[in-house]
Amino acid sequence: MSTRCVLPPAAATKARTAYNSRRRRWLADPSLAEQDSLTVALHPPSEPQIAEDPDTVVAWVRAWRAYTGAGLVEWATRRWPSFGTQEVPVRLTLAGAGQIASAGGRETEWRALVMRRDALVHGLGPGSPTLSAAVAATAAKWLDLDGDDFVRLTTIARWLSDHPNSGYLIRQLPVPGVDTKWLSRHRGTVESLIDGVRGHRDLGIRSLPNLRDVALCDPDLLIGTPRRFATSLEELAALPLAPARILILENKEGLYALPRLAGTVALHGGGYTVHELAGIPWVVGSEVWYWGDLDSHGFAILDRLRRHLPHVRSLLMDTATLDRWRDLAVREQSPTLNDASHLTASETAALLSLRDGDLRLEQERIPWPYVLERLLAAFGAGR
Incomplete structure (x- = not known):
């Protein structure tokens, strides 16, 4: 039928x-x-x-x-x-x-949604269409929270709503169970709720600064300062430095193993945040070199840096280095296929050779005597 x-x-x-x-x-x-x-x-x-x-x-x-x-x-x-x-x-x-x-x-789910919706809306002060919309938009997130995490969410959202400019660090927030890891997992939900209350996503709190490792390869550039230290980008920018040369590299062990180099400051690149170094005046005004891994990501990072510092030159990121130490390369498990349009012909050739075999040669695998030889030859400086 x-x-x-x-x-x-x-x-x-x-x-x-x-x-x-x-x-x-x-x-x-x-x-x-x-x-x-x-x-x-x-x-x-x-x-x-x-x-x-x-x-x-x-x-x-x-x-x-x-x-x-x-x-x-x-x-x-x-x-x-x-x-x-x-x-x-x-x-x-x-x-x-x-x-x-x-x-x-879906009766049980709907009852839970209504109960939690009401707890959030009433807990965050006088209801408004924007707050109700924010609560509704985040329902898929807060519905899945267990009871303890939901209490933390309502409590921290209310506290941040009541203290819009506390300036606290995350671990200073007076809500049990809310620490850096918890807020990292749930930050998007918290920001959406605060946006519903105040019309912006700023939580009014501070995060620990992202510290960059620094090596003063020429201690005379800043007398009285430790040769190796770590500090924030803001404090880096304020240092009274005028180096002739900047070497940016990704391997921290390599940074700490560098010899004395006249007029040189070495900085840890920070991977895909390397372009942030372009905001430091004494970096922009120096001769800049970048030494990253010989893999697709290393060249993508170099490409990003060169978009901000067109004059940057690469070190040990060429076919000569790859061919010399190819036996030390391993398979690159998760290569990036992003277009890298700011590479030199030599850099592009090395990248194509790597992609042809899905290879990566980490910078720390290259024997250190060879690194020093190429480094000193490029910089034209002695130890």
Whole structure:
């Protein structure tokens, strides 16, 4: 029988689809959730369809007579010459978000959402459309939190809302269980909630500075300062330095093993944040060299740096070095295929050779005597 009669499981699927598509709007507007409705047409059969498969039609009617789910099943009288007068279900009407959720098998989830929605909205002060929208937009995040983490979320969001410019470091926040790792995992949710309260995502807190390792290869450049130290980018920029040359490298052990080099300061690159060094005035005004890994990421980092410092030159990132020490290379597990359009012909040739074999040669694998030989030859300086 090819009847279109809708059985209870099919109606539940329609309710679940409506729930999934409307849930966010309901959370943002409780009045809409109360007033919304869903009508599922049950498509009673025609007389020819009954004649074709009466047993199926009887089973359909019985299924709706036995229905105990949410909503109201409406019945209508049909009069057929061959089958007489019959009462058949014609539609299922679901009134409000609760009934739609229940019919779709999402009643427990909806109750949890409403309870947590109310806790967040009421906990963050006077409700507003922007706050309600932010709470609704983050529902998928806070619904999955266990009870303890949800309490932490509501508590830290309220504290940050009440103290918009605390200037605290993360570990100074007076909320048990909220530390650097916790906030790192949930920061996007917290920022969205604060945005709903204040109209911006700034939490008003501080993070520990990202320290860069520094080696004064020429101690005379800054007398009285340790030869090797780590400090923030801001403090680096404020140092009264005027080096002739900057060497940026990614391997910290290599940085600490560098010999004395006249007029030279060595800096740790920081991977894909290397371009931040271009904001330091005495770096911009110096001769700049970059030495990274011989792999796709190393050249991508070099390309990024050269976009900010066009005059940067590379060291030990050429085919001669790769061919000399190819036996020390390993397979690159996760290469980047990003376009590197700011490489020299020699650098491009080395990158293509690496990609041809999916290879990477880490800078620390290159024998140190060879590094020193190439380093001193490039800089034209003695020990």
